[in-house]
Amino acid sequence: MSSTGFIDLDRITRRFTSIPPFTQRLLKRLGGFAASPTVVYAVEGVSLSLAHGETLGLVGESGCGKSTLGRVAAGILPATAGNATVAGEAVMVDGRKTTTRIQMVFQDPYASLNPRMRIGETIAEGPVSHGMITKAQSASDVNRWLNAVGLDASAAQRFPHQFSGGQRQRVAIARALAMRPDALVCDEPVASLDVSIQAQIINLFLSLRRELNLTMLFISHDLSVVRHVSDRVAIMYLGRIVELGPTERIFTAPRHPYTRALLDSAPRLAADGAPMQDIQPIRGELPSPIHPPPGCAFHQRCAYAQERCRTELPALRATGKSDQAACHFPLGGP
Amino acid sequence: MFAFVVQRLLQAVIVMFVISAMVFVGVYAVGNPIDVMIAPDVTQEIRQATIRAYGFDQPLWVQYGIFLQRLASGDFGRSFVYNMPVLGLILSRLPATLEITVAAVMGATLLGIPLGMYAGYAPESRVSKTIMAVSVLGFSVPTFWIGLVLIFTFAVNLGVLPAGGRGNTISILGVQWSFLTTNGLMHMLLPAVNLALFKMALMIRLARAGTREVMLTDMVRFARATGQSEWTILSRHVLRLIAIPLVTVFGLEFGSTLAFAVVTETIFSWPGVGKLIIDSISTLDRPVMVAYLMLVSLLFITINLVVDIVYIALDPRLRARKTT
Amino acid sequence: MNPVLLRVRDLKAEFVTRAGVARAVDGVSFDVHAGEIVGLVGESGCGKSVTGYSILGLIDAPGRIAGGSVQLDGQELIGMPHQQLRALRGRRIAMVFQDPMSTLNPVLTVSAQMNMAIQSHRRCEAAQMRQHALSALAKVGIPDPERRLMAYPHELSGGMRQRVAIAIAFLHQPALVICDEPTTALDVSIQAQILVEMKTLVREAGISLIWISHDLATVSVLASRLLVMYAGRLIEEGPTEEVLRRPRHPYTQGLIDSLPSRAKPGQDLVQIPGSAPPLGELPLGCAFRDRCQFASSVCFTAPAQTVDHQRSWRCHHPLNVGGPVRLADAGQ
């Protein structure tokens, strides 16, 4: 995987281990019957690279590790192994974020703003402390970004509790843009908004992309939202990428059985408004990231699973000009 | 679960060492250890003999070693005032304190929780408002002042109950108990009530806060939607859920009630451990102070351990993580 | 069409808050026929959940029912004495809620909670209760019911917990089950399983459902009829396919058009400007007036409900009355 991309994630692994308290380790040495530390395999060896100005959709169900991967890319969470770079520059150096070129937008508008800080201060705090603007310029800078996200300049003096969910999400976006980033990681930015507000925010993202030529990693569980904003889409399942490719190709002719099953189980209204009546659910339960199944993690629920799937982990390999899938028997032939 | 208990026992031992060190420093190393052991008006020869016997001429840490040895063997020395082994003195006084403490805490819990739950269940009703008024008062008024008022009304004005003292007792297994005789009960009533008021107020406030929060959850709405009666919801869902925080407070408050007995026993001249410690502080009877501190600390640590174990027993979420 | 099971007429519910009285449900009327699945759709704050709770009288203070009538098989529920209403809850009408985490009691086993639900309507021995519970769990597709019966809620996955709640709701074969966003908190694959299971369960037992949700696509998988609510009022009603294909109210049309699946990827979505007015400060006349591109002076007076066969709407300028006109084209 040549690292030519603007955002480049190279074999990122992230595991959460809970160290048992002192006594359990003591007992382990004495009688060896204490519980071993539980390890959560959140992200396993994921490689992704986004070209400049591209929007990559990252889709998956809960526990698939998409949020963790997003946080590693945004330099909030250190990776257990592998490294993340933006424009060739490492995102994190020994546990501390070292770049301002990538910013993050969070899901819950009610939790991502400091309730005791005026909107103007929240937006100006970053650029001022990084010397991008002087204190004197902060007022005009705040106005610029408020307008960019469709908010009135008078919002600067107000507090978060005076705004609706949609307006707060605009403020969160303004805060991220104020750092003049080249890339944005958006973690379920519209998931907790109503449909009509969701449309306004999606349109805002589309226009920002065009005007500021931003590279975006767009994380969501909602397939239709991802399809609308992304150039390319990566499907994640239990910490790994199972399929990656141009959006239309993924949505019309998926190669991995999980992608196919996911598309079939998501209720969608057809273009002319007719409801899609027949949904085929996937069998079985979501496996827990604490005990990932051997071989291909999807084999217990896959209609095409064979012996090889149960034992051998399929590598992510090319299945076409610009798309890849991690499956021994990809749909529509190898 | 087992590992948890071992962890706590380990900590208990460490804490006892720390306390014994603090007590040793506070009482022996700071003051003149000799005054601790023998009364000031003793002849010089006996003083020298004692110094050598207890090794006060040794370096400090050796003395601490001796101090620990004696603690382990239960020899806390002799009380100046009562001139008898301190351990025996304290153990003889303990039942009296335990009686009123247990009565107070039981009363506070059995009355406090239902009242608190009602106040949480129907916060707007006038009855709840009075319950909360009583609880704020009970929570704010110092124990000793309530004691005075109780004596003033029941003993002085109405003359219905004795103003103090323990009344007659029956001895079972060599231990004097007063709650088994009517006269004993009459004497016990006011001190127990005095001790219970603060605890009841606390239980009411906690039960109310817990109930109020649980009543607003989807769980109660779902239980109602399945046709369960308000009584079932309160007694089996709500009580079971708020029991967890209440147990912790019950444990801590039991310890603090025992300590508050100091005040009540002084007012009602109830011959318990509390009164003993107050008298020994004023007469600087240090061996009693040392023994009281060590025993009470041991008691609090055991209460703490029991509370933690019950806490885990009550809340299945804390038990070993079983993934189905 | 089967006989009418539930008749809701001019239902009003309000909340007394520090800022004054907020009318959450402002005169809602609809029917539910036996065995029918009705979708109650709207954005957050439109009063759809409060409508659902009001039917069973489950509104906590400071909310209260301010008027109207709810009849089940001709029996009036509003103002019914508490004991009688309680006898209906769970036996005739049951409910399923959104968040499986907070619906079940975390410190009681599944079997303890199911027994309590069984005992509120049937006196029977432990063995019978156990049998009843096991068959209820099996019916909603829970594998290995014996083990799940003894489990605590935190030991089950979200999907499994919601199935237990559904099993409890169906324990006494109620005539009507009100589901408030039952699959919103679940993953897509688990949601699909539960949608399919609910569909077969309801069809076999002839149970009617009121499915409350903000997600048009999910509701239209199950519901044969859609009721669209906005700012406490029912603004459109009709068979699912007709309402989706040719909505009458501009708000319904706007809702459908702002769904990403409806537009070409990358193209700006049709968006409804502004946001829903808070319930305490509803504008005069039609509440959608400020956000509607067809609004005119007549919209200052509240539109009456126009009924046409199985469809009804509240709008002075209904759309698609003629041919299949889509808002996007009508607007430009």
Place this chain on the structure above:
Amino acid sequence: MSTDMQALVPLQTPMRIFFDEFLENRIATVAVTVLFVIIILALSAPLITPQNPYDLATLVLTDARRPPGFVGSNGFTHWLGTDAQGRDLLSAIIYGLRISLQVGFTAGVIAFLLGASLGTLAGFIGGRTEALIMRIIDLQLSFPAILLALVLAALLGQGKWQLIAALVTAQYAYFARTAHGAATAERSKDYVEAALSTPLTPTRVALRHVLPNCLPPLIVVVTVQVANSIALEATLSFLGLGLPVSEPSLGMLISNGFQYMLSGRYWISIYPGLALIALIVCLNLVGDQIRDQLNPRLKR
């Protein structure tokens, strides 16, 4: 592109909303006014009290133990009667309130500073040190405050600062636990992660973002703990371990009056007790109201 802004609600700082909501509750407002009056009385004690109860020269022994309304030998009416040393009870109570407030607030503030900083520090350091500190705090909390204060008062001897030291040691743990709880809760919120991802230095995030949001729950603990300090001080004085006899606090006044109680001279103990209770009740009522207002779940 810009959407038409819904009429923005007038400028409301969180503080202003907090006060508006507070003043709406009648009981809390009464409590806060009574508190205010007591504080004013205590501050201006030397100016307004007819007699300085601590100046032994002015005491007239023959006027001792007189009932309320008694006109003293110097022609002054003792509205609440006199105590065993002939002190005017009203002046003694006002001076007593003064001491109680002094001791209570000083102990409360010191315990707040010590405990809150320890708790938040533990919250930020995390890992083993956090576990160790919080373990010590938990163990200290299992020790009843009164016992700790009792033993310390006995060891440290008499005097205002010794008493304050005893009260602080008995109560800083409550602040530490609340501060630690608040710090860990706020630390997990998105706005902290957002600030860190700007990136802003952890210290800046801690001071400008996390700390201000940890304060509200601590305010509740301050009011309750000041009330506890006052009650504890009174209890210790009652047991003769509090302030020196020459400057009787309310607890001392009550204790002195105790033996006269049985012979029917109730006022010596009862009136100081009522003053003490008024002070503590008001503090607790204010604490309760703030706690209810801060509890998001009970938002109406």
